[in-house]
Amino acid sequence: MKPVIANHSSFNEASRHQFGRIHLPVAPKCNIQCNYCNRQYDCVHENPPGITSRVLAPQQALQYLDQAMALSPHITTVAITGPGDPFANPDATMETLRLVREKYPWISLCIATNGLAILPWIDTLAALQVNHVTMTINAVDPEIGAEIYAWVQYKKKMYRDLNAAKLLIKKQLEALKRLKEAGFSVKVNSIIIPGINDIHVITVASKVAELGADILHYLPFYNTKEIVFENLTEPSAEMVREIQHATSKFIPQMKHYLWSMAHAEEMQLKPAETAALPEKTPVYRPYIAVSSLEGVMINQHLGESERFLIYTMDATGKCTLVNARKAPQAGGGEQRWNELAETLSDCRTILVSGAGEAPKKVLNRHGIEVIVIEGVIKEIVVGIFLGQDLQELIRKSQIHAGSSNCRGTGKKCG
Numbered sequence: 001m002k003p004v005i006a007n008h009s010s011f012n013e014a015s016r017h018q019f020g021r022i023h024l025p026v027a028p029k030c031n032i033q034c035n036y037c038n039r040q041y042d043c044v045h046e047n048p049p050g051i052t053s054r055v056l057a058p059q060q061a062l063q064y065l066d067q068a069m070a071l072s073p074h075i076t077t078v079a080i081t082g083p084g085d086p087f088a089n090p091d092a093t094m095e096t097l098r099l100v101r102e103k104y105p106w107i108s109l110c111i112a113t114n115g116l117a118i119l120p121w122i123d124t125l126a127a128l129q130v131n132h133v134t135m136t137i138n139a140v141d142p143e144i145g146a147e148i149y150a151w152v153q154y155k156k157k158m159y160r161d162l163n164a165a166k167l168l169i170k171k172q173l174e175a176l177k178r179l180k181e182a183g184f185s186v187k188v189n190s191i192i193i194p195g196i197n198d199i200h201v202i203t204v205a206s207k208v209a210e211l212g213a214d215i216l217h218y219l220p221f222y223n224t225k226e227i228v229f230e231n232l233t234e235p236s237a238e239m240v241r242e243i244q245h246a247t248s249k250f251i252p253q254m255k256h257y258l259w260s261m262a263h264a265e266e267m268q269l270k271p272a273e274t275a276a277l278p279e280k281t282p283v284y285r286p287y288i289a290v291s292s293l294e295g296v297m298i299n300q301h302l303g304e305s306e307r308f309l310i311y312t313m314d315a316t317g318k319c320t321l322v323n324a325r326k327a328p329q330a331g332g333g334e335q336r337w338n339e340l341a342e343t344l345s346d347c348r349t350i351l352v353s354g355a356g357e358a359p360k361k362v363l364n365r366h367g368i369e370v371i372v373i374e375g376v377i378k379e380i381v382v383g384i385f386l387g388q389d390l391q392e393l394i395r396k397s398q399i400h401a402g403s404s405n406c407r408g409t410g411k412k413c414g
Ligand code: SF4
Pocket: 030, 031, 032, 033, 034, 036, 037, 038, 039, 042, 043, 044, 045, 083, 084, 085, 114
């Protein structure tokens, strides 16, 4: 696999202004405890401090991504960075990567991990064409690591103190070597913790450079409350600059804080809202059905429609007639509307000039919205595809709705 870092905002400082990245919070658990981490919040290795993401199931994450792509088509990178560690939640992580890769074969996939449990997944990540891995390595000396990590859980066994640090560092360095052999681009993060590893991070930089890491990103320790390190001071900007300067001779440095833009794409769309979405795959409904007498205006009652015109909107925003579909015979009560739902199963909405409450209920049950409106078909169809305010569309089209919105003869909704 060839490392590609040119359009990746986590690896390339210039690209962050042109390309968007989105985090999918599908990995709640963590398999280690860093003494600078308050687990009320997302993993600070690749997320802004103090943020708590609502966890999404893989299908919800895909829907979240779909919505974000509709809002921000310049998204080029999908990252799984927590809220815990992706490989403490391998099933959800791999399922999400698989779903995203299937639907967006061109997108750049990226994972951020503490490195403890990534090793067995490297071949799968390569098969899914995950391009970038970020691993946080704060120490290569277990004595120093033992001050940073409270515990490590590996294969259902708990390790503490020196044993925890030894195991974690061993797994991290093995994984880094193997990732580079497999052709991944790898960014290493190191948290600068004054009085703990502020000198040692230079040795860490030298070691990860030797193993082929592509770039190093120093993150200053950020003091949140209720952490083991809550009495430690944060490093000064000068300390960070001096460390960057000392290590830049053997490994390229990333100097921007990803935090400033990491969640930029998510500002318009809250994962919490997406968490309310159903976990099942939603039915794909690319069309809108219209009831019209002559094919120009929406001017026919649902119960009087003998056929429906099916419209879509292309990428240029043009409304196009796809086909016309015959409506089921009148009569037959609920069965008639079930049949219509089947005929229009790829339509999200039916636009009619009137409709009785009973058929609306049946069609709603099948996931099809019935909108009573009158006006020029193309204007209204495009407005609905673009998510324009329905009341405004109704106002513009000068609808004269009655209390039931039913303007037909009242005889044909059976
Ligand atoms: S890896 Fe460390 S910082 Fe990240 S969630 Fe786990 S304990 Fe917190």
